[in-house]
């Protein structure tokens with residue numbers, strides 16, 4: 081029989097290992113995510129998706145997705161970090177082409193399943209495709225899009241955020257829509273670099289941080305929404321080429 085405290089030590093070790101970030105051998109970004117229950121690395125689904133998954137599978141989406149969709153200009157949209165796929169699918173209802181790129185296999189699979197369900201329900205979203213790729217190393221042709229959307233994503237790139245924006249600036253993309261995070265923004269405002277586990281990158285989750293990096297890459301701000309009421313800060317920027 082295994083003594084009780086040995087059992088406890090074992091389960092403690094298991095839990096600690098599950099929580100430990102893995103180093104080396106992972107594509108950019110993945111090392112920031114922890115293994116989930118089935119040991120796959122994932123960032124977890126956002127609360128607004130998890131809590132509404134049943135309704136979303138029937139095409140009934142929370143207001144945030146509709147609000148963001150209304151603000152996205154252009155006809156051909158690339159959503160970077162498309163996760164469960166809801167936002168890309170909502171966009172596909174009105175756009176001529178939508179591509180959602182997602183690093184995590186679990187999120188990517190969820191998005192593909194959701195797409196199938198929506199099509200089965202009669203939604204015309206065939207023009208939405210999903211790709212399971214790391215956008216930082218992907219060979220995806222940005223010139224094929226008018227608009228890039230990154231919702232709660234830019235700060236996850238940490239020191240590659242600027243390179244990502246530069247890659248977009250070098251392409252024919254005319255519009256960028258950035259959605260930040262009100263919680264990270266508040267922590268950054270209240271405590272600076274020590275407030276959030278993103279450190280200095282939490283600035284990129286704030287309205288002014290998003291506006292500032294977009295200016296740096298020669299996009300002008302078309303509209304900008306604060307997180308005052310607890311909503312996600314959103315910045316829409318454009319340029320004419």
Ligand SMILES: C[S@@+](CC[C@H](N)C(=O)[O-])C[C@H]1O[C@@H](n2cnc3c(N)ncnc32)[C@H](O)[C@@H]1O
Pocket residue numbers: 108109123126160161162163164181182183184187213214215216230231232233236237
């Ligand atoms: C916080 S979630 C936001 C999900 C969704 N856009 C939303 O607003 O609810 C960030 C997503 O970006 C994805 N991501 C992070 N780095 C990425 C990369 N290098 N390439 C593609 N996707 C990435 C993550 O896997 C995750 O699904």
